[in-house]
Amino acid sequence: MYRYDEFDRTLVEERVAQFRDQVSRRLSGELSEDEFKPLRLMNGVYLQLHAYMLRVAIPYGTLSSRQMRRLAHVARRYDRGYGHFTTRQNIQYNWPSLAELPDLLMDLADVEMHAIQTSGNCIRNVTADHFAGAAADEIEDPRIYAEIVRQWSSLHPEFSFLPRKFKIAVTGAPSDRAAIAVHDIGLRMVRNDAGEIGFEVMVGGGQGRTPMIAKTVRAFLPKQYLLSYLEAILRVYNQFGRRDNMFKARIKILVHEIGIEKFSGLVEEEWEQVRDELVDLPPGELERIRAYFRPPPFDPLPDVDQGFEAAKTATPAFAAWARSNLFPHRQPGYAIVNLSLKPVGGVPGDVSAEQMDAIADLADQYSFGEIRVTHEQNLILPHVRQEDLFALWQALEAQGLATANIGLVSDIIACPGMDYCALATARSIPVAQRISTRFAETERAHDIGDLKIKISGCINSCGHHHVGHIGILGVDKKGEEFYQITLGGDASEHAAIGGLIGPAFASDEVVDAVETIVETYLANRINGEHFLDTYRRVGPSPFKEKLYAAH
Amino acid sequence: MPLIKNGHVTTDPWITIPDDMPVPANGQVIVSLERWRADGAELKARGEPVGVRLSSSQLAPEIANDLSHLALIAIEFPSFRDGRAYSTARLLRQRYGFRGELRAVGNVLRDQFMFMHRCGFDAFEINKSDDAAAWHKAMCEISVWYQTAVDVRASVVRRRHYGVAAE
Ligand code: SF4
Numbered sequence: 043m044y045r046y047d048e049f050d051r052t053l054v055e056e057r058v059a060q061f062r063d064q065v066s067r068r069l070s071g072e073l074s075e076d077e078f079k080p081l082r083l084m085n086g087v088y089l090q091l092h093a094y095m096l097r098v099a100i101p102y103g104t105l106s107s108r109q110m111r112r113l114a115h116v117a118r119r120y121d122r123g124y125g126h127f128t129t130r131q132n133i134q135y136n137w138p139s140l141a142e143l144p145d146l147l148m149d150l151a152d153v154e155m156h157a158i159q160t161s162g163n164c165i166r167n168v169t170a171d172h173f174a175g176a177a178a179d180e181i182e183d184p185r186i187y188a189e190i191v192r193q194w195s196s197l198h199p200e201f202s203f204l205p206r207k208f209k210i211a212v213t214g215a216p217s218d219r220a221a222i223a224v225h226d227i228g229l230r231m232v233r234n235d236a237g238e239i240g241f242e243v244m245v246g247g248g249q250g251r252t253p254m255i256a257k258t259v260r261a262f263l264p265k266q267y268l269l270s271y272l273e274a275i276l277r278v279y280n281q282f283g284r285r286d287n288m289f290k291a292r293i294k295i296l297v298h299e300i301g302i303e304k305f306s307g308l309v310e311e312e313w314e315q316v317r318d319e320l321v322d323l324p325p326g327e328l329e330r331i332r333a334y335f336r337p338p339p340f341d342p343l344p345d346v347d348q349g350f351e352a353a354k355t356a357t358p359a360f361a362a363w364a365r366s367n368l369f370p371h372r373q374p375g376y377a378i379v380n381l382s383l384k385p386v387g388g389v390p391g392d393v394s395a396e397q398m399d400a401i402a403d404l405a406d407q408y409s410f411g412e413i414r415v416t417h418e419q420n421l422i423l424p425h426v427r428q429e430d431l432f433a434l435w436q437a438l439e440a441q442g443l444a445t446a447n448i449g450l451v452s453d454i455i456a457c458p459g460m461d462y463c464a465l466a467t468a469r470s471i472p473v474a475q476r477i478s479t480r481f482a483e484t485e486r487a488h489d490i491g492d493l494k495i496k497i498s499g500c501i502n503s504c505g506h507h508h509v510g511h512i513g514i515l516g517v518d519k520k521g522e523e524f525y526q527i528t529l530g531g532d533a534s535e536h537a538a539i540g541g542l543i544g545p546a547f548a549s550d551e552v553v554d555a556v557e558t559i560v561e562t563y564l565a566n567r568i569n570g571e572h573f574l575d576t577y578r579r580v581g582p583s584p585f586k587e588k589l590y591a592a593h
Numbered sequence: 594m595p596l597i598k599n600g601h602v603t604t605d606p607w608i609t610i611p612d613d614m615p616v617p618a619n620g621q622v623i624v625s626l627e628r629w630r631a632d633g634a635e636l637k638a639r640g641e642p643v644g645v646r647l648s649s650s651q652l653a654p655e656i657a658n659d660l661s662h663l664a665l666i667a668i669e670f671p672s673f674r675d676g677r678a679y680s681t682a683r684l685l686r687q688r689y690g691f692r693g694e695l696r697a698v699g700n701v702l703r704d705q706f707m708f709m710h711r712c713g714f715d716a717f718e719i720n721k722s723d724d725a726a727a728w729h730k731a732m733c734e735i736s737v738w739y740q741t742a743v744d745v746r747a748s749v750v751r752r753r754h755y756g757v758a759a760e
Contacts, residue, residue, distance in 0.1 A: 049749045049752065056734060196739055199679065199708045199712050199740060200708075205676075280679070285677075
């Protein structure tokens, strides 16, 4: 993992001191709430329905056990004993008091964490593949480049007041687990014909009211030019992105309005000049950062652990968990373990302080002290020996973190919605809870197979409903909560925006509607197809018929 | 309105002439880009320093060919949210080599001084006198910068690898 040096540390501490000064100016009345707003937003502090909310960055979703313990401490000391992991690999605290925020941030700074640029019209926390450093299909660890981008984008003198927020995601593998196609910039590591490593650079993806899949501006960028190329893109956007209408200010609209060829031309022209301006890192800096992401000291192990195989045969519940919650590791004898933050009837992404402490201990015991946060609101222990899996499963069971549902119908992404968010038009959490309760039975969920349900409480789409296999969007109809359903969305390397299936459902109809969709899929599936395969093959008609036949 | 130039509060030797007012015979004047384009020859003929004021949507290339005639360029921040002027300033300095006064005007707030300074502004028309008083504090709140910009502050990379001092 990356460790701060004196420079990184000084910056974060100075930023806390600066924020402390801003908070005291607000508390003394020197700043009005209006004047304070942009300052707090630069540091991840939102005013929600009931209280201030703090969003803490977890750069590229990597956490150490020490950091996780500190998050638990923060939850206890400054909040109500829990935290909420979001779809952007961040954690949010819903109840801190403004006066205590500077102390809270200092406690985080102490473990090399911060809330810099987790909100505001700037380059946000950079996200990456949550299997980084463990996935078998990886070309290079994307976190090396994500860390480089994190540093470059922090307090950028030119790009801190962009037309709108700006999100960058990086993947080092052909399988896209970072949803790069729905980011302002998506970076996919690729090899060219000469075997050199670089990035395919995609621009202009996004969700919200105008969902778009990112387009490729450059098929191959030699990796040493990453920062100058980003600088060129950001400069074009900063100058030409629309500032007259907040809803048209994202880079996707610029790309859409002038076309990808023209946009690419502007970027390439700018890049020709920027390349010589000392933006790119010298090789020594690249190597310095790379060294922090060396693989942990794995033991040489056989491919398959016999004890693990025997335990699966002996304990069906363990076998079910292993089937859905484990992923193959590149290192023989190890596995990637998903901790489900989606217990039946629970709040997606919520973790209590006690659970955080337990997870930190388990990470130390079984995973070299490393933890990952996924954009699907789950956690990961990335490097676990197969022989330890049974003991780990038992420990996770005891903490309510072993629901065998990763990637399945009850592994639902949901934004905070009307329960917390001031922008919401409907609740999302209770809908997720009701759906997961309806599909509580493990066997049934496993039979249904891969199915991603994503729920947003308003068109801002923080719950990624546009790319849910089943997407659910809460809308307000004359003061009542209704839910629009889209089908066929996909956040993977085959990214697609879901299509609206028909009129919205009332709150008490929506769970039945989801079940109807699932039953229609099961009735139509052939040869063990996944939901998406069936949907793509048969199209929306059978679903429409079943959903609206009675109406 | 306090003016800070090179770190000090100073009196402003410049007068800004609205488009519908005649240009006086003497004195250093700041005019709009439109007026500069229309009356450039007369303005040069006066033999006095001339400055041009750009709106936030008037980008660096629009004035790049005229820099040798100009002693000052003022760039507007209609709102602190409009960050185009950062790119304009940086390009004027770095790409087009402008060495005259680069003045930030409009919604110029203390919490943005540092960003502006880093992008090449050396003069600041400040609305609030409290903000002007906070200038020096605002300039040293952050001492670590990852990026190379237009000012003399060395980037973290240069300090890490080449032992360069901060300033
Ligand atoms: S999607 Fe809407 S309701 Fe949900 S968190 Fe985002 S802004 Fe709030």
